[in-house]
Amino acid sequence: MELIVQGISHRYGDIVALDGIDLEVREGETLALIGPSGCGKSTLLGIMGGILAPSAGSVLVRGAVPAGSLNPQTYIFQDFALLPWRTVEGNIALALEHHGLPAAECQARIADVLARTGLAEFRQAFPKQLSGGMRQRVGIARALAVKPAILLMDEPLSALDAQTRELLMEDFLALWLRERITAVYVTHNLQEALRLADRVCVLSRRPGRVREIVSIDMPQAERVTPAAQAHLAGLHDRLWRLIKAEAQVAEREVVDV
Amino acid sequence: MSEARPVTFRGGGFVVVPKKGAALVAFVGLIALWEVSVRFGWISPIFLPSPTSVVEAFWELAVSGTLWLHIGQSLKRLLGGWTLGTVGGLALGFAIGVWSLSRAVGLPLVSALFPIPKIALLPLLILWLGIGETSKVATIALGVFFPTVIATFSAIDGVPRNLIRMGQSFNLPAADVLRKIVLPGALPGILAGFRITASIGLILLVSAEMIGAEHGIGAFILQAGNLMQTDQLLAGVVMLSVLGLLIGTGLNRLERRLLRWR
Amino acid sequence: MILSRFAGLAALVALLALDASGAHAQQMQKVTVGLLKLSSSGAVMIAREKGYFREQGLDADLKFFTAAQQVPVAVTSGDADFGVTGLTAGFYNLAGRGALKIIGAQSREEKGYQLNAYMVTNKAAEGGFANLKDFAGKRLAITTTGSTFHYSIGILAAKYGFDVKSVTLVPLQSLPNMAAAFKGAQVDATIAPVTVARQLEAEGAGKIIGWVGDETPWQLGALFTSPKLITEKRATVEKFVRAYAKGARDYHLAFNARDKGQEVRGPGYDEAIALLAKSLEQPVERVRVGLPYVDPEARLNVGDVYNQVAFWQSVALVDRTVDAKAILDLSFVKGHFNLPK
Numbered sequence: 001m002e003l004i005v006q007g008i009s010h011r012y013g014d015i016v017a018l019d020g021i022d023l024e025v026r027e028g029e030t031l032a033l034i035g036p037s038g039c040g041k042s043t044l045l046g047i048m049g050g051i052l053a054p055s056a057g058s059v060l061v062r063g064a065v066p067a068g069s070l071n072p073q074t075y076i077f078q079d080f081a082l083l084p085w086r087t088v089e090g091n092i093a094l095a096l097e098h099h100g101l102p103a104a105e106c107q108a109r110i111a112d113v114l115a116r117t118g119l120a121e122f123r124q125a126f127p128k129q130l131s132g133g134m135r136q137r138v139g140i141a142r143a144l145a146v147k148p149a150i151l152l153m154d155e156p157l158s159a160l161d162a163q164t165r166e167l168l169m170e171d172f173l174a175l176w177l178r179e180r181i182t183a184v185y186v187t188h189n190l191q192e193a194l195r196l197a198d199r200v201c202v203l204s205r206r207p208g209r210v211r212e213i214v215s216i217d218m219p220q221a222e223r224v225t226p227a228a229q230a231h232l233a234g235l236h237d238r239l240w241r242l243i244k245a246e247a248q249v250a251e252r253e254v255v256d257v
Numbered sequence: 258m259s260e261a262r263p264v265t266f267r268g269g270g271f272v273v274v275p276k277k278g279a280a281l282v283a284f285v286g287l288i289a290l291w292e293v294s295v296r297f298g299w300i301s302p303i304f305l306p307s308p309t310s311v312v313e314a315f316w317e318l319a320v321s322g323t324l325w326l327h328i329g330q331s332l333k334r335l336l337g338g339w340t341l342g343t344v345g346g347l348a349l350g351f352a353i354g355v356w357s358l359s360r361a362v363g364l365p366l367v368s369a370l371f372p373i374p375k376i377a378l379l380p381l382l383i384l385w386l387g388i389g390e391t392s393k394v395a396t397i398a399l400g401v402f403f404p405t406v407i408a409t410f411s412a413i414d415g416v417p418r419n420l421i422r423m424g425q426s427f428n429l430p431a432a433d434v435l436r437k438i439v440l441p442g443a444l445p446g447i448l449a450g451f452r453i454t455a456s457i458g459l460i461l462l463v464s465a466e467m468i469g470a471e472h473g474i475g476a477f478i479l480q481a482g483n484l485m486q487t488d489q490l491l492a493g494v495v496m497l498s499v500l501g502l503l504i505g506t507g508l509n510r511l512e513r514r515l516l517r518w519r
Numbered sequence: 520m521i522l523s524r525f526a527g528l529a530a531l532v533a534l535l536a537l538d539a540s541g542a543h544a545q546q547m548q549k550v551t552v553g554l555l556k557l558s559s560s561g562a563v564m565i566a567r568e569k570g571y572f573r574e575q576g577l578d579a580d581l582k583f584f585t586a587a588q589q590v591p592v593a594v595t596s597g598d599a600d601f602g603v604t605g606l607t608a609g610f611y612n613l614a615g616r617g618a619l620k621i622i623g624a625q626s627r628e629e630k631g632y633q634l635n636a637y638m639v640t641n642k643a644a645e646g647g648f649a650n651l652k653d654f655a656g657k658r659l660a661i662t663t664t665g666s667t668f669h670y671s672i673g674i675l676a677a678k679y680g681f682d683v684k685s686v687t688l689v690p691l692q693s694l695p696n697m698a699a700a701f702k703g704a705q706v707d708a709t710i711a712p713v714t715v716a717r718q719l720e721a722e723g724a725g726k727i728i729g730w731v732g733d734e735t736p737w738q739l740g741a742l743f744t745s746p747k748l749i750t751e752k753r754a755t756v757e758k759f760v761r762a763y764a765k766g767a768r769d770y771h772l773a774f775n776a777r778d779k780g781q782e783v784r785g786p787g788y789d790e791a792i793a794l795l796a797k798s799l800e801q802p803v804e805r806v807r808v809g810l811p812y813v814d815p816e817a818r819l820n821v822g823d824v825y826n827q828v829a830f831w832q833s834v835a836l837v838d839r840t841v842d843a844k845a846i847l848d849l850s851f852v853k854g855h856f857n858l859p860k
Contacts, residue, residue, distance in 0.1 A: 051426050071427055081423035085441045085518040094437060095427045126518045146427065303595060303616050380699035388689060388705040469660070469689035469700065479692060483588060483663040484836055485609035 001063040001072060001149035001182055002027050003048060008057035010043055017043050018054070019207035025150070027063060030176060030183040032193035034239065035203030035211075036247040041186045042154055044208070048184060049073045049152045066149055070099050074148035078155040080135045082127040082142075088114070089123045092142045113141040116175070133164035140175075151183040157192060169195060173220055190239050194232050195223060202239060205246040212242060306488040314492040323472070328496065330473040331462055334390065338397025338465070339458045346402045346454075347447070350409020354443070355435065360410070371403040376464045388469040396465040401454040408453070412446025413439055445519070448512050455504045459497055474500070547578040550759060553590040553599030556583050556799050559626035559740055559811045560603045561774075564798035565791055566766025575758035581798075587666075591619055594745055601759060605740045608665030608836040611828055615841030620749060620848045623760055624767075624819045625740030626811035628671075628732040631780055634739075634811045635671060635732075636716035640725040643707035651729050655681040657707040660689045660697045665836050667739060668710040673830045674735040683834070701725060713809030732812070738820040738827070739811070749848060760851040764817045771815035821847065822857035 005023040009016070017040040025031045033041045046052030048059055050073065065072050082091050089110055096106050114120045117137040127135055136156060143151060157165045173196065176183070187193055193200045197216060204211040216235060222228055288308050294300045295307035302310070318324040352359035353367075375396055386392035416439050424434045466475030478493035480486075550572075554560040563581065566572055572579040582599055584590050590604040595618040603625045604610075613619055628634060639648045648657060654675065661668040669688065676683035689706050691697045694715055701709045702724045711719065716727055731737075742763060749756055769787060776785035796803045824843055831837035849855050 049426060051422055073426075075423070075426045077419065077423060079419060081419050083420060083438065083441070085444075085516075094424075094429075097437075098429055098433050128518065142427075303613070303618050379693075380695040383691075383696055383699035383705065384703050387703060388691070388700045467692040467696065469691050469705075476690075480664045480690070483607070483609050483690075484665045485588065485592075485612040 004060040016207040028180040029198040032197035032200045033186045036250040039203040039205040040208035069147040071146040072149040074143045076153040076156045080139045113144045117141040153185045310488040311491045314488040326472045337394040342398035342401025346405025350406040354410035354413025393465040400461040408450025412443035416442035549578045550600045551580045553593040553602040562767035568794040571762040571765045575762045605667045608831045611837045614846040621741045621743045622851045623742035623817035624814045629812035632732045632812040636727040637729045639708045640704045642704040652679045655685040658687045660706040660709040738823040767817045768815045774810040819855045
């Protein structure tokens with residue numbers, strides 16, 4: 001499925017968070033949204049999935065909903081958003097229960113995503129018993145259980161420590177390459193964007209506008225090879241130059257929202 | 258090079274360490290001191306009857322069987338009043354917590370009515386509801402209702418919004434968001450409220466049983482006070498605290514069971 | 520407000536006393552009296568306002584309480600030297616432990632003095648409850664178990680030969696609660712003080728079918744002190760009783776005069792009623808209603824005190840060990856009557 005963003009603007013009171021955003025997320029690609037803090041990237045993601053109403057503009061989808069998809073636009077949250085009173089299994093079931101699936105199918109879907117995310121043995125555990133990385137795996141499993149057409153990820157790795165992040169990123173990639181789900185990936189981490197994305201959309205800050213869209217013409221699998229490093233370093237510099245000045249302003253700003 | 262010196266330890270303390278049995282020893286010690294003070298005449302038994310005479314009064318009640326009558330009647334009123342007040346309080350608390358309109362109307366109403374001392378309303382309650390069980394149960398229910406409302410909507414306010422957004426992002430119907438996310442998320446706060454309202458119910462038992470009660474712990478305490486039977490008065494008070502202790506233990510169990518995930 | 524009023528008054532009285540007896544006024548002995556703001560304690564208020572305590576060299580400080588049972592407690596704890604209030608089962612339980620001694624009379628229920636009324640609700644009256652003999656099997660609202668109202672029904676039962684245990688007593692802890700239950704016809708009857716009774720009747724909630732004083736005269740209240748004060752400062756107690764009895768005489772002369780059963784204003788009525796209104800902080804019109812009978816010499820109906828103890832013991836509200844003789848000290852007032860053989 002494709003996602004088309006048309007002329008989205010959004011304001012919080014007097015502050016223009018997003019201003020005339022036009023964007024297309026293509027079938028099967030991973031689009032990274034980067035920008036300095038306060039550029040409205042999370043807001044844009046919320047609007048894309050229909051949990052925030054924009055001040056102006058519209059979001060469209062194109063293409064058929066894949067068979068068995070219960071929730072075409074599905075989020076993965078930065079803070080995991082797991083229900084602490086439900087087990088791993090229960091948290092995944094939450095996304096399925098209200099669809100009236102036969103119990104057997106429910107069980108099958110849960111078993112499938114648990115296996116795919118390596119959580120099978122934690123089925124009965126409560127979130128508080130799990131590490132941050134494991135909790136985000138539950139978040140991913142929950143998202144996969146509804147067979148999404150588009151994954152909307154809001155800094156899914158930023159609450160994790162560096163090592164866990166590396167590990168989970170590799171798992172993400174393995175999943176991507178296999179499933180090829182259309183994905184929007186919000187991050188402030190350039191390495192993550194360069195590792196995972198097909199294209200990187202750089203947003204400017206206040207008002208948030210599309211500054212540039214950078215394509216990474218290199219399959220994700222090849223990006224770890226030594227040969228790729230020079231190319232990626234060049235891209236990194238280019239992206240950094242685009243956001244550095246605004247990041248400096250953002251850093252010195254007193255938070256007032 | 259100078260000689261190496263050990264680093265002196267300066268941490269420690271300021272940590273709560275469980276001291277088992279300390280409470281029991283203090284409790285027993287206090288009662289022993291009380292008994293001795295009365296026995297040796299340091300305290301006149303007119304002002305403070307000795308623990309043994311309180312136990313005696315208790316024993317007489319138990320043997321004559323009226324003890325169970327008092328406790329049974331009071332428990333019935335407590336249970337009825339508490340349940341009624343809690344169900345009503347949960348309903349309004351939920352409404353205030355979930356819908357902006359009911360919050361706009363309900364919140365000032367609760368603030369205005371909560372501080373009214375229920376005991377001042379007794380004559381009115383008698384006029385409206387008579388002197389039977391209804392007015393006694395209503396006194397307790399009224400006292401329990403408002404704190405339950407407040408505990409409930411505060412608990413709902415405390416449910417993380419991101420969990421609700423998550424539910425919506427998976428297309429959960431509103432009823433499911435309430436049942437599966439808001440209610441369990443508010444449960445710890447609601448249970449904490451139960452602890453308070455159970456105590457309020459016990460306290461109001463005495464007020465409720467001012468309304469022409471023949472039996473009941475509150476009625477017993479009132480009569481003992483009116484008759485200056487201080488040993489019986491204290492026996493009644495002990496009944497109330499034991500009941501409070503039992504209810505507290507029960508709530509602990511319930512909490513451990515329902516909030517296993519914490 | 521109250522304090523400043525008292526202070527002013529005390530100063531005035533002190534000045535008068537100084538004028539009358541010179542240096543004597545300087546050795547005033549301070550005594551505290553516990554009482555309720557009711558006209559039944561009028562003798563104390565008159566004695567104080569008229570300087571009778573001063574004459575005896577006593578500086579009497581009146582401590583007002585809001586419930587009858589607080590007064591004996593205050594005397595027991597030493598917060599008050601003397602107490603004047605109604606006699607209840609609670610009083611006897613406290614006195615029985617050696618904490619209190621009755622030394623004189625307060626008010627009493629007396630024929631022709633309308634103090635407390637038996638009232639029946641309209642509903643009960645329609646059902647045929649019109650006579651004082653009909654109390655058996657009925658529901659009677661009282662303030663508390665062991666109260667003066669409770670005793671009143673007890674002696675009524677003895678008079679008319681019904682079993683007091685057959686009357687369902689409904690204790691409601693306060694007069695407003697009692698009135699509310701009566702208005703709502705939640706009970707069949709009540710025994711209410713004259714002001715409450717008149718108001719209930721005026722509101723059409725029920726009707727008065729008799730007066731306690733007419734049916735069963737009894738010793739409603741007493742003057743009491745602690746045994747310790749009697750042994751240690753007997754002279755003080757004697758002085759106090761002298762002044763108190765003088766106040767009681769004034770009260771009796773002013774308020775208790777009757778002509779063919781009709782109330783007549785006795786000598787000193789206007790002054791006494793003004794003094795009471797001031798002490799009670801009530802309008803004169805209100806004070807006029809239901810002034811109880813007070814013995815002019817503070818003499819006790821001793822036999823009734825014995826009877827009270829026996830009654831409370833018969834309904835198991837006062838301990839069996841309490842002995843009426845031990846809680847009475849009849850040496851301060853001459854002429855106590857109805858002495859048991």
